[in-house]
Amino acid sequence: MAGIDYKIPTVMTADELMEKAFHRASKIYKNGTNTLDTRKKTALAKVTAAGDIVVTALTGYVDKFPRMDKGDDFFPELVDIVIGIDRYKKALGAVNWCATKTEKLKNDTLHNIRRTKDPEIIEATRRGFYGRLNSYVDRIADDLEFLQDAKNKFRKLPAVDPNVPTVVVAGFPNVGKSNLVTVMSTAEPEIAPYPFTTKGIIVGHIEDDWRKYQIVDTPGLLDREFEERNDIEKQAVLALRYLTDVMLFVIDPSETCGFKLEVQEKLLKNIQDSFEGVDIIVAESKSDVLKRDNDRISFSAQSGDGMDVLTDTVKEAMREIFRRKAVDAEVE
Ligand SMILES: Nc1nc2c(ncn2[C@@H]2O[C@H](COP(=O)(O)OP(=O)(O)OP(=O)(O)O)[C@@H](O)[C@H]2O)c(=O)[nH]1
Numbered sequence: 001m002a003g004i005d006y007k008i009p010t011v012m013t014a015d016e017l018m019e020k021a022f023h024r025a026s027k028i029y030k031n032g033t034n035t036l037d038t039r040k041k042t043a044l045a046k047v048t049a050a051g052d053i054v055v056t057a058l059t060g061y062v063d064k065f066p067r068m069d070k071g072d073d074f075f076p077e078l079v080d081i082v083i084g085i086d087r088y089k090k091a092l093g094a095v096n097w098c099a100t101k102t103e104k105l106k107n108d109t110l111h112n113i114r115r116t117k118d119p120e121i122i123e124a125t126r127r128g129f130y131g132r133l134n135s136y137v138d139r140i141a142d143d144l145e146f147l148q149d150a151k152n153k154f155r156k157l158p159a160v161d162p163n164v165p166t167v168v169v170a171g172f173p174n175v176g177k178s179n180l181v182t183v184m185s186t187a188e189p190e191i192a193p194y195p196f197t198t199k200g201i202i203v204g205h206i207e208d209d210w211r212k213y214q215i216v217d218t219p220g221l222l223d224r225e226f227e228e229r230n231d232i233e234k235q236a237v238l239a240l241r242y243l244t245d246v247m248l249f250v251i252d253p254s255e256t257c258g259f260k261l262e263v264q265e266k267l268l269k270n271i272q273d274s275f276e277g278v279d280i281i282v283a284e285s286k287s288d289v290l291k292r293d294n295d296r297i298s299f300s301a302q303s304g305d306g307m308d309v310l311t312d313t314v315k316e317a318m319r320e321i322f323r324r325k326a327v328d329a330e331v332e
């Protein structure tokens, strides 16, 4: 599965970073031609090492953390809910600031040490550098912690590929969604973490000649009315909205799921309203138990009844999406 595999480094805390820099510097000793030269060379090497360790670590973070801008799309929406894009950008900005300041401080300090012939001033300049370096890094302590936390959150974002045309399956609990996703998928569906459900979301793939689609089961996400949700859940549903090219809404007319047909129809209506503009295929499950005579596709993932028609209908709707995405890609 083409998931997100950001190669994000572990972020040191401010204390760890300073410890590393000072520890490395403390081990350095350079031999000079005389006492003054020895002191000078040693001080220059210490300042260079400590400064470089900080700059290298910080610029590494700035380079390796993904660029994120707010936007009407699945990942930005999700990252904004889970991490907070404004705060994230501020943290990267602060880290960049610290790297720049440190580099300049290092160069100024080296310059000052080179200029002097007074061993006292060499020592004082080096100590002054350590102090200011420490205070710069200290000022971004919160930002470093925030980034380490963000790194952990990035890793837990769902491994669904927003560029692959996607069918999202919705409906009340127990209507047979997971069973359907398993039967329709060409391989065993994988469970991808999703920050808003303990079960994660289940992602399968449908192969259609050379085309490939994702089919996503959404336990606990699209089984309640939009208004019943808290704000975070509402945003989570909105993020899902960006991922959804076609929705497959499953109704269990046998009511063996434990929910009356009436409330299932009401949820369908609600989903139709909140997913306006999305092609919604409504299908009735468990036809081995109860098969109604209406316009909807009736199927049983258990007996296989109606699965051909349902699969063909889904593929046809997805091909249309595929064509549209291909045209969009050409226009861009
Ligand atoms: N008779 C019959 N039972 C089915 C069929 N599909 C699923 N079930 C049963 O319905 C129950 C729920 O099936 P799931 O596929 O887990 O339903 P779900 O919609 O994914 O449920 P949640 O993940 O809890 O939302 C299970 O006991 C299944 O055995 C079917 O085609 N026929």
Ligand SMILES: [Mg+2]
Pocket (backbone or CB within 6 Å): 177, 178, 179, 217, 219
């Ligand atoms: Mg399920």
